[in-house]
Amino acid sequence: MNFLEERIIKDGIVKPGNVLKVDGFLNHQIDVALLDQMGLEFKRRFANKTVTKILTIEASGIGIACMVARHFGVPVVFAKKSKSVNIDGDMYIAEVESFTHKCKNQVIVSKKFLSSNDHVLIIDDFLANGCALQGLIAITESAGATVEGIGIAIEKGFQIGGTVIRNLGYQLESLAIVDSMDSENGTIKFKEQNNG
């Protein structure tokens, strides 16, 4: 197990309905030293990539993105989520439908901050069905920028998002891929990865 998998085992809480709570260290209270270690690991996994921007989405992606960005020496751009905004020509907007919540959301980035010269590493905390991530990819493509890779803290390997993104040919690196969880006894099984 790697450092993030160990931390999930130690402090993650499995709830019924395949819910994994990591609010003690990742998305409500944040262990900044852990995020820094994640940044270092993403830098290692994407060492052969030229990256000019880290792209994430509010709110819980921002902390990770900032700590990752330190290791790449590039700025973060975070997309905003909105149920509906007045369309402004200066924004890239992706409509994404949540498979789980049956609602539509907009993912929005100002055109000032992504251009065709950008090489983008997309960072987020969770990947399940991948709706938010699909919006971030769509926005990067709209800008004519290049998606160099996608770094995720925790992927739910039993949901479809990761498969879809890998099928599309993107380099997707998830630090922990949960294969299965059991809320009755609190166990979590991770997919084995060879990232040595």
Added chain:
Amino acid sequence: MNFLEERIIKDGIVKPGNVLKVDGFLNHQIDVALLDQMGLEFKRRFANKTVTKILTIEASGIGIACMVARHFGVPVVFAKKSKSVNIDGDMYIAEVESFTHKCKNQVIVSKKFLSSNDHVLIIDDFLANGCALQGLIAITESAGATVEGIGIAIEKGFQIGGTVIRNLGYQLESLAIVDSMDSENGTIKFKEQNNG
């Protein structure tokens, strides 16, 4: 002028209605090296304080809070904003009314992440009328924790928030205090501070 004031002069944009746009480096695109410098400066200004938690509010406070937290070696807790949630006994909830937007919002923190043993440094990007900040103070007090200080990137000195907070006796440190702005010629005047 300090480093943040210089950056605001260089890249901030003054819009009519006393709006200061700093989305190029602070709250949409984020200059992580600048945030790190801010973290170092807050560490200097609160050097005599014991701090166990950095408290902020989603979304644009999170990046700054994470970079500040590195310098204090403590975790970040970010409050969530919501128009209305089903009251859950496990949450601290502050109702805050927006003076500007004439609406009520809830500021929410899980009780797991703030206790009476905590010494809290509150961090946010902007201070104007201070509604969100008042919610963060209320939540810290509800937890029986101590507000050790408040660190703000940009304070609008011509709005009431800063005066209120200082009148209440809190150590409020704003890295840049805007005294006045003129959208016609794009000029910004800062309040002189003696923080040497």
